[in-house]
Amino acid sequence: MGCSMSRFVKATVAVVLLVMIFMSGAMAATSLDATRIQQLPLADGLLQGPESVAFDAQGHGPYSGVSDGRILRWDGDKTGWTTYAYGPGYDEDMCTASIFRPATSMESQCGRPLGLQFHHKSGDLYVADAYRGLMRVGPGGGEATVLVNAVDDKPLRFTNGIDVDQVTGQVYFTDSSMNYDRTRHEMVTRSGDSTGRLMRYDPRTGDVAVLQTRLAYANGVAISTDRTHLIVASTGPCKLIRHWIEGAKAGTSEPFTDLPGYPDNVRPDRRGGYWVALHGEKNELPSRPNSHLLAVRVGADGKILEEMRGSKRVKPAEVVERDNGKLYIGSIDLPYVGVITRK
Numbered sequence: 001m002g003c004s005m006s007r008f009v010k011a012t013v014a015v016v017l018l019v020m021i022f023m024s025g026a027m028a029a030t031s032l033d034a035t036r037i038q039q040l041p042l043a044d045g046l047l048q049g050p051e052s053v054a055f056d057a058q059g060h061g062p063y064s065g066v067s068d069g070r071i072l073r074w075d076g077d078k079t080g081w082t083t084y085a086y087g088p089g090y091d092e093d094m095c096t097a098s099i100f101r102p103a104t105s106m107e108s109q110c111g112r113p114l115g116l117q118f119h120h121k122s123g124d125l126y127v128a129d130a131y132r133g134l135m136r137v138g139p140g141g142g143e144a145t146v147l148v149n150a151v152d153d154k155p156l157r158f159t160n161g162i163d164v165d166q167v168t169g170q171v172y173f174t175d176s177s178m179n180y181d182r183t184r185h186e187m188v189t190r191s192g193d194s195t196g197r198l199m200r201y202d203p204r205t206g207d208v209a210v211l212q213t214r215l216a217y218a219n220g221v222a223i224s225t226d227r228t229h230l231i232v233a234s235t236g237p238c239k240l241i242r243h244w245i246e247g248a249k250a251g252t253s254e255p256f257t258d259l260p261g262y263p264d265n266v267r268p269d270r271r272g273g274y275w276v277a278l279h280g281e282k283n284e285l286p287s288r289p290n291s292h293l294l295a296v297r298v299g300a301d302g303k304i305l306e307e308m309r310g311s312k313r314v315k316p317a318e319v320v321e322r323d324n325g326k327l328y329i330g331s332i333d334l335p336y337v338g339v340i341t342r343k
Helices: 002-026 103-110 182-190
Strands: 030-033 038-041 063-065 071-074 081-086 113-119 124-129 133-137 145-148 159-164 171-175 196-201 208-215 218-223 229-234 239-244 253-258 261-268 274-281 292-298 304-310 316-321 326-331 336-341
Touching: 063 113, 063 124, 081 124, 103 182, 113 171, 124 171, 133 159, 145 196, 159 229, 171 218, 196 218, 196 229, 208 229, 208 239, 218 274, 229 261, 239 261, 274 326, 292 316
Parallel strands: 030 304, 113 159, 159 218, 218 261, 261 316
Antiparallel strands: 038 336, 063 071, 071 081, 113 124, 124 133, 124 159, 133 145, 159 171, 171 196, 196 208, 218 229, 229 239, 239 253, 261 274, 274 292, 274 316, 292 304, 316 326, 326 336
16 A cells, blocks of 8 residues: 555656646746837937838848838937938928827828838838838838739738848738728727738739738738748737748648737747737736736747737837847837847
8 A cells, every 4th residue: 555655656746747847848938128128219209100120231220110101210329310211202291290280190191111121132122001002112212112002903901011032032011901901900800800911022023922811910921031931920819820932831821829919010030930029918907017028039830939028108019139139129109119138
């Protein structure tokens, strides 16, 4: 009896240890403190929303699109932000915000640049403008050219995420909804709208291909390090989707990750995985302390490896990590680009 009990106890202890080891592995996500954020402030106090953060081939930047329709470039602490590009027919008098006319009120006329990404070899900057569609800005900046504003005779209502294959130059972008534009973005989630599209633009031919339809709030998109697939944010369901573009599975999609919040843009983490900005936590409560999830870093296998936490006043749209250990944070409503530095 005593011997049998001893074996039972040992077996129980072994099981408990195995469970603890498994749980510790499953809960191995590290935490990155983003409560102290350096600010790259927009000069005009009425401007807001530098959503996407891009750097050119020489490492200059960041570049970011803002609420009055312009794309700005950060030229250092002394100079600050300068105008780099703008949409066709941009009218400064009409689009400049004032206390009587918020910049957001003129979005449909002035444009609203969301996702940005350079093709480093050509120097072209590709822009997903919520109202104008897919645009391109040539090296040196200036007026953008609209490349695509409709696909299969169906207009782009809410052009949003973008990424560029640096080898082929092909551009991948999303249209969040065929029913609602950016001014009604909350309805995309509330209504359960699933008319989002994932598309590819070929700059050599000008052709556009629809890769996937019926996406629920298609948002950010990023190409994998090995260029075999795309990771697409589906905001309403709080998921990442993997869409294969090479190999035996090419043309198919599958679930990649369930997220603890509502994803916006997706960007490479320089380790084979991705930074996913979260506009809010899935089950966030107002009574909790002034801290919440800002973003998560997801590995190439879909596991969450790192969590970025910070003030509830910050609701990121994008997180871009650079080789110097700095992470740049874009937002749709803040008047600055945030910067945090790994310790």
